[in-house]
Amino acid sequence: MSVERYPYLKAEDPEIYDLIQRQIEMEDTTLKMIASESYASTPVMEACGSIFTNKYCEGYPGARYYEGNEVVDDLENLAIARAKELFGCEHANVQPYSGSPANSAVYRALLQPGDKVMGVPVSDGGHLTHGWKVSFSGMDFQQVAYRPNQETGRLDMDEVREIALRERPKMIWAGMSAYPFKLDYAAFAEIAKEIDAYLVADIAHINSLIIAGVHPNPVPYCDVVTSTAHKMLRGPRAGFILSKVEDRYQAKYHAESKWNLAQRIDRAVFPTLQGGPHMHAVAGMAAAFKYAQTAEFKAYGEQIVKNAQALCAELEALGRSIAGGGTETHLLLLDFRKEEFTGKDAAKALAKCGIIANFNMVPGDTRSPFKTSGVRLGTPSLTSAGMKEPEMKKVAAWIDRVCKNIDNIDEVAPTIRAEIAEFCRGFKKPGIGD
Ligand SMILES: *Cc1c(COP(=O)(O)O)cnc(C)c1O
Numbered sequence: 001m002s003v004e005r006y007p008y009l010k011a012e013d014p015e016i017y018d019l020i021q022r023q024i025e026m027e028d029t030t031l032k033m034i035a036s037e038s039y040a041s042t043p044v045m046e047a048c049g050s051i052f053t054n055k056y057c058e059g060y061p062g063a064r065y066y067e068g069n070e071v072v073d074d075l076e077n078l079a080i081a082r083a084k085e086l087f088g089c090e091h092a093n094v095q096p097y098s099g100s101p102a103n104s105a106v107y108r109a110l111l112q113p114g115d116k117v118m119g120v121p122v123s124d125g126g127h128l129t130h131g132w133k134v135s136f137s138g139m140d141f142q143q144v145a146y147r148p149n150q151e152t153g154r155l156d157m158d159e160v161r162e163i164a165l166r167e168r169p170k171m172i173w174a175g176m177s178a179y180p181f182k183l184d185y186a187a188f189a190e191i192a193k194e195i196d197a198y199l200v201a202d203i204a205h206i207n208s209l210i211i212a213g214v215h216p217n218p219v220p221y222c223d224v225v226t227s228t229a230h231k232m233l234r235g236p237r238a239g240f241i242l243s244k245v246e247d248r249y250q251a252k253y254h255a256e257s258k259w260n261l262a263q264r265i266d267r268a269v270f271p272t273l274q275g276g277p278h279m280h281a282v283a284g285m286a287a288a289f290k291y292a293q294t295a296e297f298k299a300y301g302e303q304i305v306k307n308a309q310a311l312c313a314e315l316e317a318l319g320r321s322i323a324g325g326g327t328e329t330h331l332l333l334l335d336f337r338k339e340e341f342t343g344k345d346a347a348k349a350l351a352k353c354g355i356i357a358n359f360n361m362v363p364g365d366t367r368s369p370f371k372t373s374g375v376r377l378g379t380p381s382l383t384s385a386g387m388k389e390p391e392m393k394k395v396a397a398w399i400d401r402v403c404k405n406i407d408n409i410d411e412v413a414p415t416i417r418a419e420i421a422e423f424c425r426g427f428k429k430p431g432i433g434d
Pocket of ligand 1: 036
């Protein structure tokens, strides 16, 4: 870091200060390739560390349960207006504490406990909150599973339709945590319409690709869209919900309710599930939304995918297998099904060398979820650091070198780790180098 930050912590709580310095050092000198991470910008972190931490403001702008919220009302309205402009939606709620709470609010607003919800299992790239058994969503609702084809790694929309017609879920989730291809929201919308199901897109992983116009915007096709703010969007750890105002199935599923869709979502977030909103996080989110409107951000969104594709091509040229044979997103899945080592072995070896990723199931995986045959690699952090195609070549070469040396990783790790640290220091990261 070029500037001395955190002088008060340094003086008053050196233990926390030291931990911050260690984390900065780690994020500054490693290749951060966890697909759900990036670097929050300095303005975002300033907003998150601001006076808005102090304020209690249960309720919504103009209708709070505490006094003294004139400024906070302006802040929340600004965040909402920016979200609506960014995604072209009718309604936005910026209060969810994170992505999972946003998704639980959607269940509350749309369904009754016991209802069927269609989602992709975690083992196939879906999220916990899409009906997985250890999550509230799988305990209180019945998951109807659909998954990418085990051979092609892609969703087969005819198969999705067949399952939907057979099972008739009341809600369909479209959006995953480990899927490297674009989603066909129009096809999802047709299927949902055929069975009178709500369609909810979860864009936690890909929101910036949508903002950049690299991926289609699900808003016109969906009843509700949920997202996080902290992944590739580079905002604070928080969530938000976008929706239509009217519920097209009000008469069918919510005839007894006097609230429309937007009102039911707001009421689900507060007071059903949450108390006071985290306004410092809302301030950070608003700052992230503003930056997301810039041409620079659009270029970032485009480069994320170009980098993932360059990385894919380079790894394939080095003889590595990629699940599904490529990517249209920010992530790719290295496929180690034919290797003797597991995904977990590879992720641990990569981490020893300064490449931070996670082990992950791949389509057709026969190993357990605790070992797996894959590693998920994402490019948002590297792209945020300013890396482009030429750098992806170097990254691919390091990954390949680690894979070739899994059996003697402790011998080679110090050398590779030092090379990567020196390489990474040459790039300025948002929130660290700026
Ligand atoms: C990350 C993620 C979420 C939300 O996660 P939190 O960790 O609760 O913020 C929701 N859906 C998908 C698809 C995700 O990848």
